[in-house]
């Protein structure tokens with residue numbers, strides 16, 4: 174369990190995290206989502222005790238991180254601090270294990286768990302991005318922690334690696350562990366997380382199950398193609414229904430479903446060529462949530478010239 178209460182972190186004039194509160198619960202995969210610069214890494218580093226909050230508190234498994242005698246056994250983290258490039262993975266993990274009185278057998282366990290056995294005696298400096306990420310995961314799992322917090326664990330992985338990490342994290346959550354991972358990509362989260370904490374400019378935007386976020390944001394639209402649009406549009410319009418003419422013979426309708434539209438069309442002797450329900454994608458939901466909270470908005474290519 175991770176609890177964040179009124180966390181604020183300022184770096185000089187920059188407010189990286191702004192009065193942020195949320196709880197990450199066991200047994201689920203919780204995604205931490207926000208545009209670049211939103212404050213995800215800063216919040217995670219504060220939870221791990223690597224950044225001193227300007228104000229507010231964070232707790233891991235019920236206590237501030239510094240009150241845990243053996244933090245590695247409470248929370249496993251992947252926070253982009255790479256292993257020494259000249260060391261082998263096995264030696265890196267052994268050194269880490271020694272700081273917590275963990276035996277060499279546990280090192281072999283995590284090497285096996287993360288599929289690292291074959292490369293464990295190679296120097297970390299020669300690793301590909303995917304191998305380095307696996308090593309980071311192995312280190313996070315070393316203390317068999319109940320809580321796992323990973324900053325952008327999918328970054329730089331190939332499709333096989335992504336699928337592997339996804340299954341791996343879901344497995345950890347199924348064991349009842351708390352799994353918290355960040356990403357700036359909604360599409361990635363949609364397939365990995367059950368619950369999302371969304372932030373923008375350091376502030377909380379949403380904290381809800383993925384399904385609920387989808388319900389709350391983008392409305393379901395029905396696209397109607399008909400040669401009788403001029404007669405259908407006024408027949409559909411009514412309380413809570415919006416009808417927009419998007420092209421000749423094409424309407425976009427929200428507020429009633431396809432079956433109701435079909436029934437109204439029949440009653441008015443209107444011929445339908447197409448009736449398509451479009452549910453807002455998670456990506457659209459995310460964009461509409463974070464629209465006002467993007468620090469670095471790309472200029473459209475045409476305008477930049």
Ligand SMILES: Nc1ncnc2c1ncn2[C@@H]1O[C@H](COP(=O)(O)OP(=O)(O)OP(=O)(O)O)[C@@H](O)[C@H]1O
Nearest residue numbers: 184187189207208209210211212213214215216357
């Ligand atoms: N050590 C630091 N000193 C000064 N400013 C910092 C420091 N660390 C982060 N910031 C600033 O705080 C803000 C939040 O940064 P942070 O790295 O937490 O964002 P993020 O959500 O992890 O972004 P990304 O998706 O790019 O990883 C940014 O404006 C960043 O420039």
Ligand SMILES: [Mg+2]
Nearest residue numbers: 213214215324
């Ligand atoms: Mg970051």
